[in-house]
Amino acid sequence: MPLPRFTRLPADEQRRILDVAQRMFAEDGVETASYNQIIAAAGISKSSAYNYFDGREDLLYTALDDVAARLSEVLGAWQRVADDAEFWSQLKIVERRLRAHIETHPADLALIDPAFLLREQGAFRSWIADFVDNGIAIGLITLEADRSLLVAATAAVLRAVDGWGAAEMKAGRVPDPEQPWLLLRNLWGTPRP
Structure with a gap:
């Protein structure tokens, strides 16, 4: 589950982040896609990312649930x-x-x-x-x-x-x-x- 700050983002911003994550997990594989590369491609800082997700697995599961x-x-x-x-x-x-x-x-x-x-x-x-x-x-x-x-x-x-x-x-x-x-x-x- 994403953290509450992610769910409070505007829907289009959530969608943009998930679209980037899904594309990169699909391209690089769910086992090997880099969390740092995903958040960089999504244009969010590492500190912001940790306000949205508990880490790579949390982002992965949020993307897969979507x-x-x-x-x-x-x-x-x-x-x-x-x-x-x-x-x-x-x-x-x-x-x-x-x-x-x-x-x-x-x-x-x-x-x-x-x-x-x-x-x-x-x-x-x-x-x-x-x-x-x-x-x-x-x-x-x-x-x-x-x-x-x-x-x-x-x-x-x-x-x-x-x-x-x-x-x-x-x-x-x-x-x-x-x-x-x-x-x-x-x-x-x-x-x-």
């Missing part, structure tokens, strides 16, 4: 559907919303994993559990496995897809949009359409 909140808003709640066609259609709608979001917030793609793994794992896991449960209920997911293992494996595939997509985009390539669905179908025992 990313997770934005991504959770983009994901929205999983809306239960009645058949396979609706299920895949809804997943593709979510994918399009995420793509549009990433186009306007490119750093979020690199920070999806740490935002949901380090900070908001419960919300992300709950969203995945909802759509896995729906897939099981409509007979789309036919793999006989422990539900919690299936949810964890689905989450791992989605995290792998995020990393793969980020690497493809960073290399200047457009990721094949069918690859994630192919992986999920194979994991779930779902026949190809």
Whole structure:
């Protein structure tokens, strides 16, 4: 949690600081980005920075919480559907919303994993559990496995897809949009359409 002085800053100043931090954590990595370089790039003094955050980890967690909140808003709640066609259609709608979001917030793609793994794992896991449960209920997911293992494996595939997509985009390539669905179908025992 940021310190109270940060939350009392005008919203546009908070946003500016978080945007710089998110960009640098995305570019340099959450493990290696320099606190001093981030605050310098944000144009705040070291003494001011320590009035806003308890240190590097506090800034990192504040930045990741912000990313997770934005991504959770983009994901929205999983809306239960009645058949396979609706299920895949809804997943593709979510994918399009995420793509549009990433186009306007490119750093979020690199920070999806740490935002949901380090900070908001419960919300992300709950969203995945909802759509896995729906897939099981409509007979789309036919793999006989422990539900919690299936949810964890689905989450791992989605995290792998995020990393793969980020690497493809960073290399200047457009990721094949069918690859994630192919992986999920194979994991779930779902026949190809």
